[in-house]
Amino acid sequence: MSLGDDFVEDDEMNMSDEDGAASDSEAESLSDSDNEITEKLTEPTKTAVYNRDGLLDKLQDISWPEDVEWTHKLTVEIDQGQEAVDVNDDLAREMAFYTQALEGTRQVFGKLQEMGLPFLRPADYYAEMVKSDTHMEKVKSKLLYEKKQMEETEERRKARDNKKMAKEVQSQKMKERAKQKKDEIESVKKWRKQRQKSGFSEKGAGELDLEFGNGKSFQRGGGGGGGKKRPGVSPGDRSGGKGKSASRMNNKKREFRDSKFGHGGRKGLSKQNTAETTNDFKGGFRGSKAGGSNKRQKR
């Protein structure tokens, strides 16, 4: 038996005695003809052995007897259809395998159902599975994570789109308001002119009342839009311009200080050493308003 021959040489360079010459030439032709390395020879090695009879003999040897029940084998052959699947196209290849398995299972289940054998696992049948529970936990967490990522990206995209939309809508609104304001100012001017022309008679007054129908719009327009009614900034206010939320939170402090030092806040701290206070041995602080008005009176 040529055990040694076939066996040892096979692994190293695949250049066994018979094939030596052929594979050499094949290798050279490969490097010349192919620019890329293919895992398959472009033309089959001429000296490949194909002993059909021997194969058939062996097949007879090992196969089970003809009349064996199909339930021992559980095999089914699926016709693949004519189009050969391209090996490198992963998706198509996997689809082909999937459909083959699906088709096979359908056929087998049909047979098994006819035979009346139980083949579906009942819901309460618990037994050892091929993958452990901990592994399935990992799989589940990974799937959930992926789902979450997808959802987050969706949300982000939606938020971005919404913002864009909102911005557009807002700019439209602004334009409208500006237009309205302009219109109203124009109408006032026109009214004035008319009055001038007609010599300030009372008659003209009533006609243009309509123009001032929505008095509200003036106020809002004055504020510059923005939707929020800004508290008016009165001249004496030293709170520092824009009403920020932080300072609004300090309202209580503000109120306390107001009550202590009166209007004018810190900067307007009243005098501390006056006639009254020098004579005050207790050192109490008696209501600033009284002190402040005193100060003024003195002057």
Next chain:
Amino acid sequence: MGKKRKHSETEAAPPVKNDYSAPERPKRTLLGWKDKNEDAEEPKAAPVFRNKEKVLVTCSRRISFRYRHLMLNIVSLLPHCKKDSKVEAKSSKGETLNELVELKGSSSCLFFECRKHKDLYMWMVKSPSGPSVKFLVNAVHTMEELKLTGNHLKGSRPLLTFSSNFDKDVNWKLLKEMLTQVFGIPKEHRKSKPYHDHVFAFSIVDDHIWFRNYQISVPHNEADKVARGGLDKMTLVEVGPRFCLNPIKIFGGSFGGPTLYENPFYVSPNQIRALEKRNKAGKFAKKIKAKTRRKMHELSNPLEPDEFADMWKDDE
């Protein structure tokens, strides 16, 4: 009786006698009473077929982690297999393995051999005198990969689906038979589980055998009937492992013997690597060649003296 008759005819004598005497007592055998009339003459039904397949799964030393996990996955898929320790010897592999198989009393063997820590070869061998096949294994994905999300009972018998091109040629037929016997779990095996909840798919694409293992999920309420319309709602989830087999040679004996089939399209991975290296080496050589060629060309075709070469020389 048969004193004068020859020995060869004594068999024929007693049945003839039976017709005249009272019915004899049924013959007594080890297993019980065997009625003579039932015996022998009419062809008895063939003995009940028992699939007594036992697979021995081993690997070589210096096998890498991915291939070891593949082997372990296969061990968990086949309850009729027995895993054995790593096989050491390099030279007399065939004999060692044959002995091992006989020792364990298995009828077939799957031997994973990893060479150079990179290539995995799988031997599938039918034991006493059966054919053996050597495959090159590619594209291995084990069950531990998180993308393969299915799960099934450990030891449940799989449904085997083969693509139709297994019947096209003798070598594929032989491979199909061997795959059925090795990967199909015997019917009433001790460790097998009753229901069928997974399916193997063997397909031949591009002269390679692709293996996939799917879990079957189909809506059902009873164990032996699919819910109405359920067959259409059946989905398959991949369990793994995945691999692709490239048959190299088929031998007549186990782990050796006369070569019955050689794959004409097979290129060993060593050759592929050697070719790649040669190509890379070729780049530099080509560059040098191109340079010398250019030089020669320039020497042989000198340029005409340029009229304008001295134009700017006077301008300093």
